[in-house]
Amino acid sequence: MKNLFITSVIIISSLFLSCETDVTSDITLNESTPRLVINGGLERNTITPLTAQRIQLMTTASFLSTEELPSISDASVVVTSNTDSWTFTHTSNGIYENSEIIPEIGNTYTITINWNGETYEGSDSISEVPSFDDFYFEFEEETIATDAGYFVKFDTTDPIDIVNFYYYRLFKNNEFIIVPDPGNSEVLIVSDEFFDGRQRIGVNPNDEVPFEIGDIATAQQLSISEDYFDFLNELFIQTGNLGNPIIGNPPPASIRGNLINLSNPNNRALGYFYAVDIEEDTITIIEN
């Protein structure tokens, strides 16, 4: 909500007196030593089950450089839950795969990564996601914050007396779409704090993404852990930050993920190893 406020103020301030200049080429940044980054996690999807679970490992690069992020191909990656364990093997571009693991509700999964002589570890648990009660699309006129177009909507009922956190993903013609927008922390993730046990009607999973006639739209509702919600909240606030000092912006700080470096705690890893349950539906936008 605060971010929505900030967005609005930015709109207003751009209305009068403020001016933006691209200074990319004038800035020299201090560099730091590359860190390990995890991008990925376990996804339980009963609608379109995955053939394999994928986790990507990379290292950081300079912020303004245009080089590809360096991928890590020589790490050992193992996921465990209770007494079971699965080894992930590197395929390409830092992606590690395992096709035997079947994520289950209620389980806690721990990843152990060995790389460069150091061991990293992190865990997350899966909780059940409620299904869509209805899934449809609607045409909406242009507003101050959104473009005109067809928007995917759904109705869904939050289970009562259970603390839930949701994350929404949207796919256009089977391609995942996300915009670095200040509204993400309000729209893409939500906690049931204020609607526990209620049905919500007409939830728009991403109001930055309009569809056209003929597009195939897929939306996912993910049940995520509270820790992952906090991580995404920080991530979306920071990536949506338009640096407007009228309202200020949070002092930038490294976003903490859930991986701990057991060998050398100071050499932190970045990113989050998540475990989620997914509800999903697909619709083709047609003239109605």
Next chain:
Amino acid sequence: MTKKFVYLLFLYALGTFGQEKLTISGYIKDISSGEKLLGVNIIIDNSIGTTTNDYGFYSINIEKGSHQIEISYLGYKTILKEIQITNNQKIDFDLTEELAQLDEIIISSNNTRKKIESTEMSVISLQGETIKKMPAILGEPDVLKSLQLLPGVSSVNEASSGFNVRGGSVDQNLILLDEATIYNASHLFGFFSVFNSDAIKNAKLYKGGIPATYGGRLSSVLDIKQKEGNTKKFGGNIGIGLISAKALIEGPILKGDKEEASGSYMLAGRRSYIDLFSFLLEDFKDSSLFFYDFNLKANYDLNKNNRLFLSGYFGRDTFELDGLLGTTWGNSSGTLRWTSVINEKLFLQTSAIFSNYEYNLDNLRTGSEFRWKSSITNYNLKPKLSWYINNNNTLKTGIDMTYYQFKPGKISSLNGSSINEEEFSDKFGLENGIYVDLKQKLSDKLSVQYGLRWSNFFRLGSQEINQYETGSPLTYNAEQDIYEENEVIGTTQYGSGENIKSFNGLEPRVSARYLLNDSNSLKLSYNRMYQYLHLISNTTSPTPLDVWSPSGTYIKPQYADQLALGYFKSFNEGKYDLSLETYYKKLNDVTDFIDGADLIFTEEIETQIAQGDGRAYGLEVQLNKNEGRLTGWLSYTLAKSETKVLGINNNEYYPSNSDQLHELNLVGFYKLNKRWDFGANFVFGSGRPVTYPTGRYEQNGLVVADYNNRNGNRLPAYHRLDISATLNPKKGKNGKWVFSLVNVYNRQNAASIYFNEVGEVGDQEIATGMTQATKLSFFGIVPSISYEFKF
């Protein structure tokens, strides 16, 4: 040793009291408006002297017989008069403004003699009239922007609500409007302040050497007084500028059929109207953005010795984007004060004050509409007694009692949306300060003002307080350099009015002046301040949605010590004066956010903040030219301000957001002739701290920045030149034009530089994986014109 010394000083004060002398006392007023004048110099036989207090009251002891009395006040004709004193006497004086006769501008009522001789240091005093002469953004004169042209006062950027004093944070300023606390001094996100310059009589900022009569904030006290109104005749003025229109009326309050007024009133109002132009932009035709405020002041003489004052403020900002968001915020305050001259030596004032700040935030998006409401209210009672013991000793003593009610947040459904209502529990507090302040002339050369304030704070019920597993809400994990939230293991229920947690602190305050000769003095001051309220904001500059939070079970009060040393000199018979001050300030238990803190909708803020230490030190130099066609000042500040909080910046000191190494201000006024006045100011400041990313990675399809050191980089230097011209009315006419040009050479000063992922290809919004750095600046060159009409 110290105790004995204080005791001796006290004895000295009482000892001198023994000599039998007569007292003359009274009020000093402006002859045309009847407004009481504060800070007027009264000198007897060219040797003993005093000044009027905040209510224009003076009291001085002299021996029986004939004396020469000299009454001087900058901008007014000096009165020189022989008086015969045979018994205790009440004598009022009326001063005539001399501004009209002179081809020059008076910039400050603090005349040079007072600057050298007063025990006060680190004090800035600005008259409403001076503020109105400075070039102003969009032609809207503003006291807070004017203060920033003086050494030691700055803000993070032009659009920041709030100001920083000597490296302190914005919540460490006590802002008083006729004694009522103003919790948020900004209109329009900080572009303007809530103070209507028409309604202001004067503003005084204490940067250091804060007397014991004030307390509650660490870094400064800004004491703003509203105009009292004309006691002689009805009048007013109307002003029209680019951003707002305003009107003020004032006049006498007559009692029965008496000729002489028993009081006066002033009523002012202002409303911005940029929103009236929003129809020009298709996107904004259904949105609104405006502010308005009202100022009221009235005073009434109950009898010769007793007066009542009523003063009030009400202001609101409204900002609404159709179908998206609506918000309203603002302050309201009211002060009822009774002043009583008990006898020639005793002056009693008692104020009852109400003050409130609140905001509403409406989410207007269909399906999830709700209203969020938050407020802080206080009720304040302040009796204060001034005892003019004799010409060498003045004693002030009093009590400040403040009861606070915090309503951190209430969510309610709007338009029947499916939102569960929720209310965070109210918080209550009681803050008291008991003080004694003695101003003492020890010898011809040495004067001291010293005092002690004992403050305490009670966090009161009813409230339910969480108990945490280890006794504290957060535990710092040094190995991973991260704060871990502890589990809530239970709650303690406190009943209404029950003491949850209490604090108290002794706040010694001392300042001393040593006269080297008539035109040179040295001053020294020390003050300790306690602050029991914290402004919780996780942004570099505060927003209207920030929450004030009281100390309690898990948040400690902040406290600070400041030591300042100054040298003051006047030359060319007071035409010029120079001041040189240096200070060191140590701040303890200041609040900052732990990395990744999230505040909105967070009830347990103790789980989001950490407390640490700060230090600030610097040197301030100011050269004033006080007389002639050209007046003004040149000031330079060299300063440093740092903070250290466990868990931030690898536990090392880092520059505070307000840290600025160099600051240079040049302010000039030029009176060409009776009709044309010119003003100009030039500002230079070295770059403010900023945090640039040290790395890049990807997560969920987005490019993410990684950071290492807090505030480890600097923005480019800031500089700007503003000019203004005032066309005063011809004799017998009443209209005045003010033209101004802000940022004459159109410099695009960086308000911030930010880093993000390019989020667009053509006109389609999408994550691109490309990164960029963008400079944001406010204000290129801004011309403006305003018109003021007096009647």
